[in-house]
Amino acid sequence: xxxxxxxxxxxxxxxxxxxxxxxxxxxxxxxxxxxxxxxxxxxxxxxxxxxxxxxxxxxxxxxxxxxxxxxxxxxxxxxxxxxxxxxxxxxxxxxxxxxxxxxxxxxxxxxxxxxxxxxxxxxxxxxxxxxx
Numbered sequence: 461x462x463x464x465x466x467x468x469x470x471x472x473x474x475x476x477x478x479x480x481x482x483x484x485x486x487x488x489x490x491x492x493x494x495x496x497x498x499x500x501x502x503x504x505x506x507x508x509x510x511x512x513x514x515x516x517x518x519x520x521x522x523x524x525x526x527x528x529x530x531x532x533x534x535x536x537x538x539x540x541x542x543x544x545x546x547x548x549x550x551x552x553x554x555x556x557x558x559x560x561x562x563x564x565x566x567x568x569x570x571x572x573x574x575x576x577x578x579x580x581x582x583x584x585x586x587x588x589x590x591x592x
Contacts, residue, residue, distance in 0.1 A: 463530075470489065470500075473489055476535070483520030483521060485521075512524060541575070
């Protein structure tokens with residue numbers, strides 16, 4: 461499944477806000493991403509259509525089984541990139557998180573895996589396992 465940059469950002473935020481799979485309020489998604497409530501409503505429609513979230517009218521958002529799986533893969537890759545950016549480049553955690561998400565949204569799968577193999581050799585197996 462190929463996700464847009466926006467869908468990737470939303471899934472990561474929903475995954476992080478949901479903790480252990482708890483439902484998430486749209487207003488919290490809006491605040492976390494710094495977007496309008498209307499933008500959240502639009503993207504929730506896209507993610508529902510893709511089968512990644514479930515949402516009742518005016519209700520909370522919850523990841524589906526597929527959504528959890530996809531978001532977990534994205535989160536794992538993002539954490540590996542964050543680790544590289546903080547440990548190898550010395551970036552602050554806040555900047556590393558922002559830049560890791562930007563990389564995840566912009567680079568190809570091959571590019572991300574290449575970075576992981578080159579700079580985080582011990583984590584390459586973890587990345588492959590997350591993709592299975």
